[in-house]
Amino acid sequence: MDATRSCPDPAHVAPALLAWYDRHRRALPWRALPGEVADPYRVWLSEVMLQQTTVAAVRPRFEGWVARWPDFASLAAADEAEVMAAWAGLGYYARARNLVAAAKAVVADHGGAFPADEATLRTLPGLGAYTAAAVAAIAFGSRAVVVDANVERVVARLFAIGEALPGARVAIRAAADRITPDARAGDFAQAMMDLGSGICTVKTPSCLLCPLQDECLAFREGAPERLPVKAAKKARPQRYGTIFWLQRGGEVLLVRRPGKGLLGGMRALPTGPWVDAVPGLAEPPVVADWRLRNATVAHGFTHFDIELALAVATTDAHHDGMGEWWPIADLDRAGLPTLFAKAAAAVMRRDG
DNA sequence: AATACGTGGTC
DNA sequence: TGACCAAGTAT
Known part of the structure; x- marks a missing residue:
């Protein structure tokens, strides 16, 4: 050479x-x-x-x-x-x-x-x-x-x-x-x-x-x-929230997230605020007899980790305008982001 | 320029 | 098994 x-x-x-x-x-x-x-x-x-x-x-x-x-x-x-x-x-x-x-x-x-x-x-x-x-x-x-x-x-x-x-x-x-x-x-x-x-x-x-x-x-x-040399990564903060599973017969209430921001435009389960300390039953989608499950769902996003409690209630009311009532047997086809698919699986593991 | 934005594969 | 990372873009 x-x-x-x-x-x-x-x-x-x-x-x-x-x-x-x-x-x-x-x-x-x-x-x-x-x-x-x-x-x-x-x-x-x-x-x-x-x-x-x-x-x-x-x-x-x-x-x-x-x-x-x-x-x-x-x-x-x-x-x-x-x-x-x-x-x-x-x-x-x-x-x-x-x-x-x-x-x-x-x-x-x-x-x-x-x-x-x-x-x-x-x-x-x-x-x-x-x-x-x-x-x-x-x-x-x-x-x-x-x-x-x-x-x-x-x-x-x-x-x-x-x-x-x-x-x-x-x-x-x-x-x-x-x-x-x-x-x-x-x-x-x-x-x-x-x-x-x-x-x-x-x-x-x-x-x-x-x-x-x-x-x-x-x-x-x-x-x-x-090579290449990379800048050190920052630690991801831990956040907490609550997912609200509202059931009516064989259906569950789904909402659509705002068009921009995290999981923007996606179908989702209702959630309360995502904050630095466990929020409990703050800001449920409707008034109901919410029961907090023992299980939580952990999920990592690019810039923070989150642990979500699961709150469950049943209702007979229609709650028109809140979102869509989705057949639980067909939840696979709702197109839920992974976080909510995990939460649904956690709820159904116990119910199933 | 720095930060928000998801998830699953890989070792 | 928990990091680390991937055929980046928008603001």
């Missing part, structure tokens, strides 16, 4: 990576076969589903979604409550709201055709810097600098960027730009993600299998797993 050439050599990275990708690419439901034209709708949908969400979690949900809403027009015309229910369990529910809003914008403002350029894509709700670049590259073949957490890791190691995230993102993006090829930009982006997912992993990268080993400065220096 020529000891004077740069490491990594930007001209060598893409060819080596693409050759590896041609042999080892993952077969994924949203990925076009080699030589096949990508469907922008499927590319966009998969990219949004995959935001902060693992391939393992998305894989079983993707085809069912496409079967139900196969294109922009059908999604633009969809019942938003059904869309939200279909997203239940995937988290970050603003993504589902933005999916419908973006589909409507495609139909209303772009004649039903997905915009092909990165800047216009960036104007659609839910498409940030990453997703706009990924769609431009993967669906339309444009050269775009696609930087997700995989690319950050691979690039930080290739170039031995020791600055901590998030400050390192400026240098990482500049380095990613230097190795992004003009041709096969979509394959290059997906190859970087496959490499980050399967070879250049967070804790114990498989450097001996890596097609970029000869280009990697962190490998040469001996400790690639130390």
Whole structure:
């Protein structure tokens, strides 16, 4: 090897990576076969589903979604409550709201055709810097600098960027730009993600299998797993609340959460305030003979943990306007976020 | 710039 | 088994 050439050599990275990708690419439901034209709708949908969400979690949900809403027009015309229910369990529910809003914008403002350029894509709700670049590259073949957490890791190691995230993102993006090829930009982006997912992993990268080993400065220096350096995480506060299970015959009262904020727009069980100390029976949805169960439900969100007490009551009144009375036997189909699905399971474990 | 925003897989 | 983390975006 020529000891004077740069490491990594930007001209060598893409060819080596693409050759590896041609042999080892993952077969994924949203990925076009080699030589096949990508469907922008499927590319966009998969990219949004995959935001902060693992391939393992998305894989079983993707085809069912496409079967139900196969294109922009059908999604633009969809019942938003059904869309939200279909997203239940995937988290970050603003993504589902933005999916419908973006589909409507495609139909209303772009004649039903997905915009092909990165800047216009960036104007659609839910498409940030990453997703706009990924769609431009993967669906339309444009050269775009696609930087997700995989690319950050691979690039930080290739170039031995020791600055901590998030400050390192400026240098990482500049380095990613230097190795992004003009041709096969979509394959290059997906190859970087496959490499980050399967070879250049967070804790114990498989450097001996890596097609970029000869280009990697962190490998040469001996400790690639130390990069990228990350800022220390803050402790998550503990909160407490109460879930109110109001039963009438074989039905339970469900409400819809406010359109924005935590679990925004989702069906839910009624809750009282979420606060720093156990609130007991504060703020029930209706006056009833509430009984506190012994069991609690624990759940972790990104920025706090919560422990919820379960209060149960029965009623004969209709309580019109409070929410929906939902058949308990069909609760699976209500599309409850995981927290409330857990609570329902806890109530029924004891009743069942 | 820092924070809000979910969940399930992984080791 | 409890961290840690993932194909980020909006404000």
